[in-house]
Amino acid sequence: MKKVTTATASTYAGQRIKIHGHIHAVRSLGALAFIILRDRNGFLQVVVNSSAVVLRPELPVVVSGLLQAHKTKPGEWELHAEEITPLSQACAALPVEISKEKRMEGLGLPALLDYRPLTLRNRAVRAIFKIEAEICRAFREFLVQEEFTEIHTPKIVATGTEGGAQLFALDYFGRQAYLAQSPQFYKQMMVAVFERVYEIGPVYRAEEHNTPRHLNEYLSMDIEMGFIENEQTLINLQTKLLAHIFAQLQENCAFELALYGCKVPTLTQIPQIKLADAHLLLRNKLGWQPREAESEDLDPEAERLLCSYFAQEEGCDLVYVTDYPWAVRPFYAMPAKAGKASHSFDLLFRGLEITTGGQRIHEYDQLLWSLETRGMKAEHFADYLQCFRYGMPPHGGLAIGLERLTKQLLGLSNVRQASLFPRDGNRISP
């Protein structure tokens, strides 16, 4: 008897097979029970003599029997069980109905997260993380082709990358240490080693925000590359990278995308707008009412308005906002030669910023000037400054928030839904 999964079962039609999984759903009809069996690949209907064994949702079982054409759905198969063996004696009744709710949205966010080990087993909830795994795979695949090297930088650090605010502090053998808010300094140092590097890893922000867009621990997909022209080198790279990710998702996650009615963008080019022009457009044409009258950045409303505009006018769900004022970017951002702008950009996707990036300062003296201008102390950044004294090439990079990208792609209402076990102001468990 062949041991199969739900992915390979159909090639054994008319044969006796053995398969394992969890009972996802069960429906009794007189002497028969109809089970939906869930395994790592998908789902299969199993017909059982219901007196055979106590059948409950989530029970792990091994089933053997004959695979036959589905009685009512042409092209589908069902397994007529001859033997079904439970693999656990557990018998508690489920506090949430994993199989019934289409996307578990009716449950509400607190319960969705409180019962996370259970709600993740829902078909649509699980799909979110299948998609994230595929995004990571496509990200790495593209970058390896482009001769990037994967790095792993420490998350316990001695200083913040932006001067000390919003850091989680910890006691490190009697010394004060922090959780890294970004691999920024390390990935820049690695440019002189490998020229092109990437990292997917956790980053930490001790922000008290409680919004649908913020997590206190999230996955940052970081890129840094040397010998660039300017920020346009990075913009071009990321456009190709996203096109590759979207194409791979379409190819390998069609089932999961369909659960969210998700249309993946087809990318060739992404429009760009300078921040100052975006402000004019927003105020003069799109009716933006900024939260703070003098704000130089874009608030969530502005991000949504801009994206709607470009979706309508240029048919693109993404837009780069460029030329941010140098003063609102970190000290390592490369200022423009003239004026107050910097060689930096954000990428907005369907109304939300998912990427921040830009060219960095690569001259030691200019970094000292930048720190001084901002009233920051060079001695706090001695480790970082070290490698600029011997020569760094023009370089830059970007960071994509994995959970935000996923949220926007699937149209989730809260970024917490795109984190397996999210961390926010109120939640450190499960």
Added chain:
Amino acid sequence: MKKVTTATASTYAGQRIKIHGHIHAVRSLGALAFIILRDRNGFLQVVVNSSAVVLRPELPVVVSGLLQAHKTKPGEWELHAEEITPLSQACAALPVEISKEKRMEGLGLPALLDYRPLTLRNRAVRAIFKIEAEICRAFREFLVQEEFTEIHTPKIVATGTEGGAQLFALDYFGRQAYLAQSPQFYKQMMVAVFERVYEIGPVYRAEEHNTPRHLNEYLSMDIEMGFIENEQTLINLQTKLLAHIFAQLQENCAFELALYGCKVPTLTQIPQIKLADAHLLLRNKLGWQPREAESEDLDPEAERLLCSYFAQEEGCDLVYVTDYPWAVRPFYAMPAKAGKASHSFDLLFRGLEITTGGQRIHEYDQLLWSLETRGMKAEHFADYLQCFRYGMPPHGGLAIGLERLTKQLLGLSNVRQASLFPRDGNRISP
């Protein structure tokens, strides 16, 4: 003029090319200077009119010129520079000689780590991390083929996996939280979601050890899978996984391995020995003098003796030690049906433990019994225990220490050498 890298240059022999990189080494000979140029792929000799520009090691440059056959080394090429443009004004003299020392071993570990952004640029030091990137790639590639799904679990957690010792504590918005010592509980929860999962991520041990084998932050390559027979399912999987990793390294990192004179093991099977039998062998035949007379575990000396024995007797650099007493393993380890052993194992590689793994308890009642037996409180593990109440399949997993695997493979003397920016009792920077 074609823009090339050191990897593609040779296909443009006799042509004019443009290439960028850092000056890795420079040697003047009268009016000529011979540069070794380093880029992301490798090295290339460049011949320059030395009056053209000030040439210093580590200066980033763009060079254009004619690629010709090397004067003295047949089959190699050198670039006769027509133009060389520095990309940085930096001019500090290097505190360490990056290109001279073969593996920077003469420098000593403290200097090697203090000047990490520079010493990583050394040919052999850089090679270590090229190899680690390839190990990660091969690990993921194999597991995706085996239908494992990548997961990302939180590193900020509410409880330790083994009861609270050796945890780094942090203040999380006024609450006590910890850095995860392992993704153990989360990866087990994910078995009921994806059946087979893996994660490469940082883990944290607040151990005050100062040994060549320990790091306080290291990369754990974690695997967990459901519906296993017993621990032998995991042992078989890992043997195939390591064979794949080693084969991929041989194929893609031959240059880097050669710098360490490293022979990669060819694996078909890995011998196994029960811990009790290992004790007998060590005491009766291998002259082991245990550090602690009554120790149930193996000390470093025992690990070395055992590996030497199996290398000599069975020609294998790896050996599984199985059947550890249940009492010395964590509470979630599956005890044997009879006797005091557990379904667990360690894998030793050239004298050092690189993997710990085993089958886990999957019945709720047995977990409660285990916690009680050890005097631990079930309420501290409520989140973890939750999913066992509804049915978990027989499952287990393992964790490989990336830096230890690399250390043993390359014969490095200290595991810190296999961490980009290591964290130990004295070091949180660079």
